[in-house]
Amino acid sequence: MTLSIQSIGRRFGDAVALAQVSLDVRPGEFVALLGPSGSGKTTLLRILAGLDYPDVGKVSLDGVDFLAADARKRRVGLVFQHYALFRHMTVAENIAFGLRVRPWRQRPRRADITSRVSELLSRVRLDGFGSRYPTQLSGGQRQRVALARALAVQPQLLLLDEPFGALDAQVRTGLRRWLRELQEELNLTTLLVTHDQEEALELADRIAVMNNGVIEQVGTPEEVYFEPATPFVCEFIGRVNRIAMRRDTGGLGAGGWVPRGEPWHGHYPHATAYIRPEHLEIGATDAPWRGQIRHVYLAGSIAHLDLDITGVGALEADVASEDLARRNLAVGAQVSVTPARAVLFAGESARWSWQAGAGT
């Protein structure tokens, strides 16, 4: 099912929730809508579910106008952050709900509903939980029931609204992988709303990064992470160092680092460079920057270093943990630092993706 969202706009009073949002989702694709709260991602999901309506714009599914259909006729599976299970129904009744409320002509027979429910229960690995009530389940189990309930109606489109938001970290990771496998198995077109970039990077085929009601960038996790299109995407996804660049006689630079191959022909007096912590190399002899290690944070296989660079300021760099001892990287040590990769922005929308060795 190809989902096509065209120039959707939605206002709430004076507040613009969505401004001219367009997005195409391919059949079977898993797309994450990633953004901070208030970025409009949930509004977009609610519009697709039929719980809200846009002021302008169109949505079509395989060329058919999707917005014309009432919420109950869209065959959309929606999973809420807080599960929204029917608290007075058992797990089995919850899952059967979407089948039981059908007009009697389309309603499956009782025996068919029962077998479909038990099939779904085993698919979400909750065999034997059918007669329990939602309050008797853990958060992860409840969310799996919610998913089974959404899948029961054989949706054309699966919408997930922060589905792991209320779960603790360990359950979340397990459920995430499981969900991705399930989605691939069912080949179900899926939209995930999340503010958790890690979740989006891990799960999605493509990520749409949203901010203030617009999509800032759509791309694969690799594109969004390594080639962020806007300063917002740089700062929202992953950790990043932000460095103010200034033009002088030697070119556009900061603290002695002047990236080669500048495409702007001396046009902008100032620019901002974004460098990921893992793209700062420590210890090269011809390094442009020198500084001191202020703190070392060991985070498993990786260690984060807080650096104070002369002429630049505080930066963060990542190194492999085993390098700490091998290369004498301790608090107070003097180090040389070389940027390996950066994305630079200048003026209104000028962007330059720079890599060491390229363009020299």
Added chain:
Amino acid sequence: MITRASIVRVLMILVTLAVLTVFLLLPLAVVFSEALDQGLRAFIQVFHQAEARSAIWLTLLVAAIAVPVNMVFGVAAAWLMARFEFRGKALLGAFIDLPFSVSPVISGMAFVLLFGAQGWFGPWLIERNLAVIFAVPGLVLVTVFITLPFIARELIPLMQAQGSEEEEAARVLGAGSWQMFFRVTLPNIRWALLYGVLLCNARAMGEFGAVSVVSGHIRNLTTTVPLEVEMRYNEYDYVGAFAIASLLALLAVLTLAFKALMEWRYRHELASGGIHR
């Protein structure tokens, strides 16, 4: 070992018991003892009188109309208050509470001013030979008004706390409006609704002030149980007054017992968040 804390606790329990005895149990006991003052025969005899029977019948009739009306109104108002944002919402909330804050006598007077012979709609009603004040319709109207807040006030905080996510889930799963209401909304509020109905019913049957103003105290026609009690008391028919009063007292006891029974019977469901109370 006797500690300060345990002494305080015993003291508090004793004070509570004393207050309950003086203010609740003694009056209740007096009602029944006065009713049975001249023996069981005299007590039973009271309920063979036409006036008593007609008063009981009228009270049942008024409650049978007022309670369902307020059930519908209460659910609709709570739905409106809990699910929608609109201009004048605070005002609607205040209006729902109005019958609580206005003295019932004033409420009764207001209805007389509206529907009485000299009232706004008086001439229109007289032309069509319709009697509201000093007749049964007036009793029903004021009772509906007086008991207006009971069900809505029970439901509003609950429905606000529950939120609309389950209803949205039902819609997306294909439920129509009525399916959503009867399969999701109503089951989620059933205990609060039942509790509201019990309170509403107790008040509908026991209301005195407002009913007294619009009734006109016509024996066999417009006297409800509370009015009948007062009239008999004023006529020095103590056995009759207290015998009928014991019915109202019994209603109160039964209401409480029924509520307690329900809470015991469905304690697991109540504990699991079916109702936040």
